[in-house]
Amino acid sequence: QVQLVESGGGLVQAGGSLRLSCAASGRTFSRDVMGWFRQAPGKDREFVAAISWSGGSTFYADSVKGRFTISRDNAKNTVYLQMNSLKPEDTAVYYCNAARRDGSSWTYLYDYWGQGTQVTVSS
Numbered sequence: 001q002v003q004l005v006e007s008g009g010g011l012v013q014a015g016g017s018l019r020l021s022c023a024a025s026g027r028t029f030s031r032d033v034m035g036w037f038r039q040a041p042g043k044d045r046e047f048v049a050a051i052s053w054s055g056g057s058t059f060y061a062d063s064v065k066g067r068f069t070i071s072r073d074n075a076k077n078t079v080y081l082q083m084n085s086l087k088p089e090d091t092a093v094y095y096c097n098a099a100r101r102d103g104s105s106w107t108y109l110y111d112y113w114g115q116g117t118q119v120t121v122s123s
Helices: none
Strands: 003-007 010-013 018-025 034-039 046-051 058-060 068-073 078-083 092-102 105-108 117-122
Touching: 003 092, 018 034, 018 092, 018 117, 034 068, 034 078, 034 105, 046 068, 046 078, 046 092, 046 105, 058 068
Parallel strands: 010 117
Antiparallel strands: 003 018, 018 078, 034 046, 034 092, 046 058, 068 078, 092 105, 092 117
């Protein structure tokens, strides 16, 4: 089975930056589109960003476009999310997963999740 381990979260002030990592293990890293998702307290889990297997195509939720950058290193079975100009609205637990298209956006592909990593942005 695949294990997904997110890391890099923390507490930052508005305008600050964080770099999240997602390490996959347990089987060969596939050529799936990989994505980041987040869930704030009392809200549904939502799409944040996705990246093709080659890294040549990226996709972002409107709320983070221009501030976040997704990347991947297939040799390390790792996906990253560089988060700049953070806002309090970005506060959530961030998860990674393979991603699939869902209308004009994206949703998760696999039923399993890592533990997530908490991102808290203070005012």
